[in-house]
Amino acid sequence: MTIKAIKEQLKSSDKPVAKSYHIGDHFKVLLFGFNKGMKLEDHKAHHPTKLLVLEGEVIYHQEKKDIRMKKHDEIDIPAEVSHSVAALTDSLILLTQG
Numbered sequence: 001m002t003i004k005a006i007k008e009q010l011k012s013s014d015k016p017v018a019k020s021y022h023i024g025d026h027f028k029v030l031l032f033g034f035n036k037g038m039k040l041e042d043h044k045a046h047h048p049t050k051l052l053v054l055e056g057e058v059i060y061h062q063e064k065k066d067i068r069m070k071k072h073d074e075i076d077i078p079a080e081v082s083h084s085v086a087a088l089t090d091s092l093i094l095l096t097q098g
Contacts, residue, residue: 003092006033010090016040027098034058034087042084047097049077056091060084 002019009017010033022029028047032040034056042061051060052074060067060075062083067075077083085093 002031003033006031006092009033010035014038016085016087021094024098027096030095030097032085032093032095034085034091034093036087036089036091039086040084042082044080044082045077045097046079048079050096051075051077051085052094052096054092054094057088058091058093059086059088061086 002021006017006019013035016038017033019031020028021031031054034040051069053069053071055071057068057070060069060083062077062081068088069075
């Protein structure tokens with residue numbers, strides 16, 4: 001239901017839609033949905049994070065480099081490192097923190 005809810009909310013949103021998927025004592029799994037052209041602006045995660053593209057295509061930006069990511073591509077995001085994500089197409093990403 002989480003992915004369906006994100007896709008429904010994206011129909012009327014002008015920014016990415018985020019939902020918690022699973023939370024434990026020392027970890028968190030989040031889902032983010034993007035319409036083409038949406039961007040999650042520069043921010044820092046407080047815990048090491050793994051980003052996995054479930055659908056679509058995004059640009060992951062970190063420290064002066066851009067990485068084009070497609071379905072099933074993944075990347076490790078270090079804690080406290082500024083980064084952003086921009087959608088080249090309608091996209092869905094999964095983030096695992098902790």
